[in-house]
Amino acid sequence: MKIVVAVKQVPERDAAIRVGADGRWIEEEDLSYTINEPDAYALEEALQLKEKHGGEVVVVGAGPERVTSTLREALAKGADRAIHVEAVDLGERDTLGVAQVLADAIAAEAPDLVLTGLQSDDLGLGQTGVVMAELLGLPHATIIMQVEVTASGLRVKQELEDGWFQHVEMPLPALLTMQSGGNKLRYATLMGIKKAKAKELKTETAAAAAASPSARLERVYLPQRQKHTEMLTGSPAEVAAKLVQILKNDVRVL
């Protein structure tokens, strides 16, 4: 089975984020980057499928030069090849534009299965995978925890709300967006890094944006921390009743 995993490089979780001077994006200087967490799970699933059923795992990532470090890490963890779609203007494109860039590279590989994270840790739009499926003309399923290969295609475990899951059967080729936590991630090894040196990392240039974006970032800002204190007054019974209301309706813990 040939599996393509689309990965995104995002700032480290605990990096100190500063908003850029134009207020439209973050300051990228001395920020450390890592693989988007749900994408790491997508890669893990791909590697496990390969270990079980054989085949090839190709990772695809778009963005500036720095993205290659994340691709190399994916090679070190066991991916066979990597494709870097070089593009410095991803910020200027909307989801469709980004998905198009990735879909172009993926289509050329004609994979049996495309995996990617359900959303990104930075923007969190949760659309790229789905739009890619549309562009590639593949059936898709989202928020997937587990993937099983069956005689006719796939059986996947999809997360619903409130701790519910459903199992879905689907044909191949297909695209799945993966949820975090469905697998155990593996640690990077010295042998993996050494082997990765000999693996292919191909760089392609992204085609120019086809259309002007239909959506763009207006303003980026750090969340304002708000402390809100409200005094409840009245008899103990009234206070208790009000408190229950707040806990139920506003805080929603009851």
Add this chain to the structure above:
Amino acid sequence: MRVAMLHCGGATAIGFLGRAGDACLLGTLILAEPEHFSGTEITLLLLAMLASAGLFLQRLWPILQTIHHAQPEQDFHLRPLGRRTAAFVWEVLLQGKVIRQRPLPGLAHAFVFWGFLAFALVSLNHVATGLRLGFLPPQSWAGRFYFDFAAVWALLVAVSIVGLFVRRFFVRPIWLGEHLSYESGVIAGLIFLLMVSYLGAFAVAPGGSAVKLLWWSHTAALLVFLPLIPHTKHLHLVLSPLTVFLKRDSFAQIPRLHGDEDFGLVAGKDVTQLIALQTYSCVECGRCTEHCPAATTGKVLNPKEVVLGLRSYLNTVGPASEVPLLAEARPDTAYAPTLSMEAVFGCTTCGSCEFQCPVGIQHVPVIVGLRRGAVNTGTWEDDYGTKLFLALEKHGNALGLSAAERDKFVTKQGFPIFDGTQEYCLWLGCMGGYDPKGREIIADFARVMHFLGTSFGVLKKERCTGDPARRLGNDLLFGTLADSGLKSLEAAKVQKIVAICPHCVRTIAEDWREYGIAPQIEHHSEFMARHRDRLPQQQGQSIVYHDPCYLGRYREQYDAPRQVVQQAGALVEAPRHRERSFCCGAGGGLAFLGEEHGERVSHVRAQELVATGADVVGTACPFCNTMFRDALHETERQPQLLDIAQLTARALPSQPPGGEP
């Protein structure tokens, strides 16, 4: 002359006066040697000698070949010779370690060893006599002196070997192994026969058939003994002096990896000549296991069996083989727990085994080497281990917390950021930066530094030194962390570091060397001991001090923390202390690997500390502190648990209101 000798030889006439009686006056007994050897006898002797030497070589040769064909040792330097010579003199010639760590059997062993040395010349002359080439006539001045000298040793050897025999076959300490080694009995018998047949020759009349009989029995014992050496533990007679002389530079040193194909000890091909030599030198004394916190609390790990497991691998599979060393990676063969992942990942790297081993076997590099082989190739799968590695990869601390947590703590404490103007960089470490108890220790140590007027700052960003990754054999992760640590210290222009964690100290000072030279670092015990005159002297409480492995055996720092403790109260010693201190169970990354099987190491140690009756358990390592914090819930008495920094800080005047924290 003959008459005098007879009397003297009969040992009844000491003090007999006569022309040739001066010797007797001096109390000299003279060794009786056969006077004549027939041609047949000489032929027989020559044949027996040839057979004995032949058998000896035939058995020794393959072992030497195995060692020779093992991976050549890289980065090995004979220099400095001084250190090697000193170790050789103390450990081999003076038998210092053997005696010090097991006094009675050690002394018995030392007598046998020294007796053997004294006997070298005797044996040479003995055999030479049989070939009519004797060079030390018993009647000569030199002969009389030397043979009497050797007789004293023979007596000591005979008594000692009987003692050792009784110990092995009747006292039977469990460390010698469950199975009685009958060959040891045979060898003890041979040694006894050697001594008795030698001593007997002082008591018989020269020229008689008894002399011949004694001579031949001595010869027979000698020639039977020789071929028994190579395939019994007595091989150490030949190898161990070399092993002690050649052992790797520093304690528990983890060697560098070389080239793109070296991932640690994966298969026979990775076993180096030094490791091979060491495995063949093991005398199976079990000292390593006796002191091993894992083995003595019911874990699978048994350091002696690791060594013997490697030896049997080399004997059966051979060096230069691709067959994996660890049992789990060799599913086709019968599972051998002795050399398995389960065993080697149970090691706290406390170094007791390596410290104890009388023949210079270095277990820690082997055990860590086997872990490296498993981790660097991704063969080791362990949920806790993976979680730890991912936490270190992602967050740069072993506790898996966000780095922002450390920033908050630093701000809250008002620790200045190191900017090159302060004297010390205070290294927080994972425990000091993220763990609640570790933070208390750091905060108290910072108060001590304030009190002493020593300026310090902390790094803006600090990542784990990589200690748990290093000890668990993850070279990629360790390398990344070491590299980034070195870079941030360099960028901040740090000259001197002080840390509360012996693991940080060891890793920065020794293990980082593979990646660059770190600034000078010391442990807070050393810092406080140096300034102890200016620290308040407290009275009253008795404090039992627990030596952390990484401060004691690894850094040989036993006195500094004790001086700090003595400043804070009355020092009490645990039964096992200083270089024999018993591990808390946290080292080697084990603090992060989840529940132990069997008895908990920390509980055993905590009970031992509590049993001293001391009011306070004093620690000098935040990991020991955490382990005991949990373990002390289950002891019959709960003494206070304080780090030496806390012991010191509690007597300091409280901060003036509004002053620096």
